[in-house]
Each structure stands twice: as structure tokens, then as C-alpha cells.
Amino acid sequence: MRLALARWPTPAALIGEDGHINAGNRAFARLFGCEQCDLRQRAIDELIPAFRPLDGGDAPAVRHRATGHRLDGSTFPLRFIRLPVDAGDTRCTLVGVKPRGSRGQVVPIRNCQNDARLRAAVKAGRIGTWIWDLRQRTAWWDSAMYQLWEIPPDGILPIATATALLHPEDREWVGRSMDHFVNSGAREFALEFRLLRPDRSTQWVSISGEIQRNPDGEPTQMIGATTDVTARKNAEHALHHAQKMEALGTLAGGIAHDFNNILLAIAGNTRLAEQELPPDHPVRNMLDQIAKASVRATDLVNRILTFSRQGDCRREVLPLQSAVEDAIKLLRATLPGMIEISCTFAKNLPPVRADATQVHQIIINLVTNAAHAIGDNARGSIAVTLDDARVAQDDAPAPQLRAGRYVRLSVTDTGSGMDKATLDRIFDPFFTTKPAGRGTGLGLSVVDGIMRSHEGAIFATSQPGRGTTFRLYFPVADLTPLAENSLARDIAPPEAPSRGPREIASTRAEGRGRRVMYIDDEDALVYLMTRVLQKCGYRVTGFTDAEQALQALRERPAEFDVVVTDLSMPGMSGFHVAQVIREIRADLPVVVTSGYVRAEDRETAKEVGVRDLVPKPDTVEELAGVLAQVFEQRRSDSPRRKNSNA
Structure with missing residues (x-):
């Protein structure tokens, strides 16, 4: 019968006893705006409402006038005839259709080439079309809708079956929204929501279309298109997360700067107080506790700066495997005996440009978290792997990950796993599921900050009870030499003697x-x-206002041998101070101190002639050492200047 339909000169279809289309030829499908595969199991009265199957009293060859309904919602006049046929053991009706104009002219069928273009555009855009019959509570999907879901066509769907595909969290509000569109008299609708695919993965879709109403204004059907927007939603989520982390990083950097000033005052005055007391004084024990707390606070600030990507990252070309192996060796002894750790490394992996110390920090954070997820007294395993990964631009896991070649580090545990709500927040600073005393909640935030500073990325997958996997992407080194990141190496001559800051700070003669x-x-x-500097033998004049300090220098330019200035000050930065000093007295060395030192700060320092950058809160000892090196360099430069003058 299908062969006969293919040879039928006009649009024709075979209708079963239940009123559904068993088969239709290409001309019939084209007439009603669909593909042949979309016809199967569609009710004929959806396309020709006036059609009724043959019964014993009907004259089979009588031509009937009727209105046809295309799938795009348009209508057209037609004539149809019905013929009884046998298809195996069942009795069917063959319907032949001929479109007509208002004066009997044949309505031209749409151009086949345009149809092909439309189908190609719909397929490329992952767009499916559908019709929701509001009276019969049924839904029809075209083949593209089924392809989006990767399931075989199933004919006309009960609306309850279609709505069951909605994500449980979106089902209620989507239903309310659709009712509002239908009952408010609206002609168009648009929504974005989540679906739950058969494999239980989440899919974001955007739907839009129009509501068909009869002359009385009652809604009859909704005709719409569904577009898969999962990739866009994932990109938006990643961008939102990146912007949030960027804002938090900026905030954290500002807080760390002020906190460093407080720490410096606490730690420095504690050391001064210790120097004023005899060795056996009972207050020394309390001062020691203050000093220890200051060290812990300093470590916390450094972790915050790493999270905010404002710490100093010194990258070099290295094989990632060696850095990972070194960290694993240190960790093995600290893991509970019930936890097994295994390593699998692909051969001939290319080198990466990374900070070995920060790679150690990554491994320690991830493996320690994995051990905590397994538990101290539970059996489990942690797998660490390295392999080669290539990322294409059209399927990059996140916007910040560029297309290219990467070395991928994966850490997988058999621990308790995480639900989606927890997984969405694991990189947020100060968020932790650990009990009090087991962590600050900065560990994964720090790892995220490290990976971003390395122009890479970290991703996590997890399910409750099924463990967690972290995947980290390190860009392969292009082996292009990078500029030196250390300002001291650019300024101090290699032959300058290295002196310990504590030794200098304790010797009064140095100043x-x-x-x-x-x-x-x-x-x-x-x-x-x-x-502190007076104890080192220097004569110090202090200023809390940069303008007053510069005015004093203008009035007495020969009265100072060196200027030490903070970087971040209200009204004027330390770099601006250095520029003005260069105009007043070009040979006067300038040292800048800062709560955090970024790579771009080092570049700016070189441009404005800053002698060195000293990070707080180690300034108490380190600053004295820097000043000693400044004067030693000037002393070694003096004979060269005299010889050049001669």
C-alpha cells in the first residue's frame, strides 16, 4: 500500500480504523507542512477536522469540501475523497486530497526547495515544532522534537506525558505560566525552563509561539517551537560564576591589604616588646602566642590573595607529572591507612608553564578533601591521573577555557559525593560542608584562583553516594620565554651579596x-x-600624608637618602609618589611596600623607577634587608660613576 501511495498522483494518506494516519505520501506531507515521518499516528481530524472514516452507509467516491489545517497554524480550502481499502487483516480508508482556491483554482503547494532550506535551518538550530490541542489535551511533536530528545517518534502524546518531561522544580511555575497565557487572552507566549531527559540529565529549552483561538475568543491550540539552549545557559552560568568570583576577589584583595596593615602592626610591636623584656619574663609566653597567631593570620591572608589571584605567581616550564608526584609523596604518610591512593600518568605528556609550589597546593587541597569525603575510618580510594586533552572552541566546558591543547589532571575519590546544590557552591569562598575546625572553606576557592591565574580551569562532577571527580586543565607551554617576574633580579646586580633580613635588623651599625x-x-x-628602623641605626622621618612628604622633599631635597612609601594610599598611590620624586631628585632611591603585589604592579614599578617592592606583613625584617642592599648597590655603583666622570 505504501508503494501505491508513492505512485498516487495527488496528496493521499492511509487512515486506520482508529482515525489515525498509518502512512502518507510525500505530496500529502508537503501539503500539510511536515515530513512524511511526522504523519505517522497523527489523527486525521487534526489536519482535516471535517473528515470522518467510512461506514457502511457512505458512498465512498463522493467529493467533500473541507478546510485543511497545516502544522504552522495556517488553513486552506480543499476537496477530499474516501476509498475503502484492505491493508492486511485490517480495514482502512484511503483519502485523496486536492487543494482548491476560492474560485476553484488549485492552491499551489509550497516550494520544495524552500521546505528543504527550512528543515536544514531547523535542524542546525536544534529547533523542534509542536502543537498542543487544548480541547483534546493532546500534543503533537515533529521529528526534530524527538531528535532533540534522542527517542523514537511516538505519535500523538497525551499532554500529561509531555508535561511529565518538565524538571520537577520547574513543573509548577511553568504550568501556572502557560495557564496565564491561555486565560489572559494573549496571542503569543515565550518561556525558558528545564527538562529532564531520559538519561536524567538536565536540558534547558526556550519555547515560543502563538495561541490559536476560535471566533468566540476561546483558545483551541498552542503552536510553538522549542529550541535547545543548554549550551547558552551553561555559558551564562559559567560567566556569572566568573564575574561573582572576580568581584569577590577584588573585595578580598582590598580586605587583605587593610588586614595586612593590622597584622604588620601586631607582629612588629610584638617583636619590639619581646626585645624590651628579659629572657625569663613571664609576659614573653603571651607575646609568643600573639606572634604565633599572627603567623596563622598571615597564612590565611596569603590564601585569600591566592583565591583572589592577587598573589605573586612565578610560573616556569615544567613537566606536570614530577610536580604531582612530589606532592603525592608528601601526602601518602598523612592519609588514613584505610585509604588507597593510585596514580596513572599518560606517556610523553607535554610540559606546562606553572608554579610548582601552587601545583603542590592544588594536590594537597584536592587529595585532603577527597580523604575527608571518604572518612577517617572508612575504606576508599583516591585516583590521580594525568592525560592529554584537546579542547575545541565550540565545546569548551567554560568560556574562560580557550581552544587548544591541555594537560588534564583528574582527582577521583570514592567518598560520599555531593548533591547539585552543594556542587554549585563548592568554589564559593568560605563555603564548607566540613565541621568546625576542619577547614576555612577557602581550599577549593584557592584552587580555582590558581587555575584561573594559570589560564586554565577546574570542573567537578559528583553524585551523592558515588564519589567526586575534579578535572583541572593546564595549558600546554608554548615555550615562548616570559619576562622575568622578579623586580629584584632586574635591579640588583648578580654579584650583590645576599644578607639575611633578621641579621641586618639585629645589627645597629647597618643604618x-x-x-x-x-x-x-x-x-x-x-x-x-x-x-624598627631606628633600632637598625637609621634616622627616620615619618609621614602619614603623601603631599606633606613631597612638600618636605621639595624644601629639603638633599636631606634624605632613601624614601619608603606604601603603595595604596588615599589620594595618591606609591607609584605616583615615585614619579614625583623622580622629578624632584632623580637619584633618590624609592622602595614601595604593599599589602599584596601583583605581576602588573612589578611592571609599573620598573616603569616609574621603583627600586624594590616589599610585600607586607614581612616588612619589619625584609625592609631593613632591602635598604641595606640599596645602599650597598649605591656604594658599588659610586666607583663606576667616578671613573665615567674621569
Whole structure:
């Protein structure tokens, strides 16, 4: 019978006893705006409402006038005839259709080439079309809808079956929204929501279309298109997360700067107080506890700066495997005996450009978290793997991950796993599922910050009771030499002797009466550093206002041997101070201190002639060492200047 339909000169279809289409020829499908595969099991009265199957009293060859309904919602006049046929053991009706104009002219069938173009566009855009019959509570899908879901066509769907595909969390509000569109008299609708695919994965879709109404204004059907927007939604989510982390990083950097000033005052005054007390004084024990707390707080600030990507990252070309193996060796002894750790490394992996210390930090964080997820007294395993991965631009897991070649580090555990709500927040700073005393919630945030600073990315997959896998992408090194990141190496000559800062700070003769201008907007730091440097033999003049300090230098330019200034001050930065000093007295060395030092700060420092950058809160000892090196360099440069003048 299908062969006969193919030879039928006009649009024709075979109708079963239940009123559904068993088969139709290409002309019939084209007439009603669909493909042949879309016809199967569709009710004929959806396309020709006036059609009724033959019964014993009907004259089979009588021509009937009727209105045809295309799948795009348009209508057209037609004539049809019905013929009884036998298809195996069942009795069917063959319907032949001929479109007509208002004066009997044949309505031209749509151009086949345009149809092909439309189908190609719909397929490329992952767009499916559908019709929801509001009276019969049924839904029809075209073949593209089934392809989006990767399931075989199933004819006319009860609306309950279609709506059951909605994500449980979206089902209620989507239903309310659709009722609102139908009952409010609206002609068009548009929504975005989630579906739950047969494999239980989430799919984002966008639907839009129009509502057909009869002359009385009652809704009869909704005709719409569904577009798969999962990739866009994932990209938006990743971008939102990146923007949130960027904002938090900026905030964290600002907080860390102010916190470093406080820590410096606490740690520095504690050391000064210890020097004033005899070795057996009972207060020394309390000062030691303050010093220890300051060290812990300093470590926390450094972790915050790493999370915010404002820490100093010194990358070099290295094989990632060696850095991972070194970290694993250190960790094996600390893991509970019930937990087994295994390593699998692909051969001939290319090198990456990374900071080995931060790679250690990544491994320690991830493996420690994995051990906590398994539990101290439970059996489990942690698998660490390295392999080669290539990322294409059209399927990159996140916007910040560029197309290219990567070395992928994976850490998989057999622990308790995480639900989606927890998984969505694991990289948020200070979010933790660990009990009090087991962590600050900065571990994974720090790892995320490290990976972003390395122009890579980290992703996690997990299910409750089925463990967790972290995948980290390190860009393969292009072996193009990078500029030196250390300002000290660019300024200090290689032959300059290296001196320990504590040794210098404890020797009064180092200062030798040299004159220091110290500028910082924090009164406590000006007081502290004045006392520390005076103990080292320097003569110090402190300022809390940069403009006042520069005015004093203009009035007495020969009175100072070095200027030490904070980087972040209200009204004027340390770099601006250095530029003005260069105009006043070009040979006067300038040292800048900062709560955090970024790579771009080092570049700016070189441009404005800064001698060195000293990170807080180690400034108490390190600053004295830097000043000693500054004067040693000037002393070694003096004979060269004299010879050049001669």
C-alpha cells in the first residue's frame, strides 16, 4: 500500500480504523507542512477536522469540501475523497486530497526547495515544532522534537506525558505560566525552563509561539517551537560564576591589604616588646602566642590573595607529572591507612608553564578533601591521573577555557559525593560542608584562583553516594620565554651579596645614620617602622600624608637618602609618589611596600623607577634587608660613576 501511495498522483494518506494516519505520501506531507515521518499516528481530524472514516452507509467516491489545517497554524480550502481499502487483516480508508482556491483554482503547494532550506535551518538550530490541542489535551511533536530528545517518534502524546518531561522544580511555575497565557487572552507566549531527559540529565529549552483561538475568543491550540539552549545557559552560568568570583576577589584583595596593615602592626610591636623584656619574663609566653597567631593570620591572608589571584605567581616550564608526584609523596604518610591512593600518568605528556609550589597546593587541597569525603575510618580510594586533552572552541566546558591543547589532571575519590546544590557552591569562598575546625572553606576557592591565574580551569562532577571527580586543565607551554617576574633580579646586580633580613635588623651599625623618609597613611605603621628602623641605626622621618612628604622633599631635597612609601594610599598611590620624586631628585632611591603585589604592579614599578617592592606583613625584617642592599648597590655603583666622570 505504501508503494501505491508513492505512485498516487495527488496528496493521499492511509487512515486506520482508529482515525489515525498509518502512512502518507510525500505530496500529502508537503501539503500539510511536515515530513512524511511526522504523519505517522497523527489523527486525521487534526489536519482535516471535517473528515470522518467510512461506514457502511457512505458512498465512498463522493467529493467533500473541507478546510485543511497545516502544522504552522495556517488553513486552506480543499476537496477530499474516501476509498475503502484492505491493508492486511485490517480495514482502512484511503483519502485523496486536492487543494482548491476560492474560485476553484488549485492552491499551489509550497516550494520544495524552500521546505528543504527550512528543515536544514531547523535542524542546525536544534529547533523542534509542536502543537498542543487544548480541547483534546493532546500534543503533537515533529521529528526534530524527538531528535532533540534522542527517542523514537511516538505519535500523538497525551499532554500529561509531555508535561511529565518538565524538571520537577520547574513543573509548577511553568504550568501556572502557560495557564496565564491561555486565560489572559494573549496571542503569543515565550518561556525558558528545564527538562529532564531520559538519561536524567538536565536540558534547558526556550519555547515560543502563538495561541490559536476560535471566533468566540476561546483558545483551541498552542503552536510553538522549542529550541535547545543548554549550551547558552551553561555559558551564562559559567560567566556569572566568573564575574561573582572576580568581584569577590577584588573585595578580598582590598580586605587583605587593610588586614595586612593590622597584622604588620601586631607582629612588629610584638617583636619590639619581646626585645624590651628579659629572657625569663613571664609576659614573653603571651607575646609568643600573639606572634604565633599572627603567623596563622598571615597564612590565611596569603590564601585569600591566592583565591583572589592577587598573589605573586612565578610560573616556569615544567613537566606536570614530577610536580604531582612530589606532592603525592608528601601526602601518602598523612592519609588514613584505610585509604588507597593510585596514580596513572599518560606517556610523553607535554610540559606546562606553572608554579610548582601552587601545583603542590592544588594536590594537597584536592587529595585532603577527597580523604575527608571518604572518612577517617572508612575504606576508599583516591585516583590521580594525568592525560592529554584537546579542547575545541565550540565545546569548551567554560568560556574562560580557550581552544587548544591541555594537560588534564583528574582527582577521583570514592567518598560520599555531593548533591547539585552543594556542587554549585563548592568554589564559593568560605563555603564548607566540613565541621568546625576542619577547614576555612577557602581550599577549593584557592584552587580555582590558581587555575584561573594559570589560564586554565577546574570542573567537578559528583553524585551523592558515588564519589567526586575534579578535572583541572593546564595549558600546554608554548615555550615562548616570559619576562622575568622578579623586580629584584632586574635591579640588583648578580654579584650583590645576599644578607639575611633578621641579621641586618639585629645589627645597629647597618643604618649608619642614613636618613629615611617613611610614608604610610596608617599611624600605627609609621610609629612601628620608625622604631624598627631606628633600632637598625637609621634616622627616620615619618609621614602619614603623601603631599606633606613631597612638600618636605621639595624644601629639603638633599636631606634624605632613601624614601619608603606604601603603595595604596588615599589620594595618591606609591607609584605616583615615585614619579614625583623622580622629578624632584632623580637619584633618590624609592622602595614601595604593599599589602599584596601583583605581576602588573612589578611592571609599573620598573616603569616609574621603583627600586624594590616589599610585600607586607614581612616588612619589619625584609625592609631593613632591602635598604641595606640599596645602599650597598649605591656604594658599588659610586666607583663606576667616578671613573665615567674621569
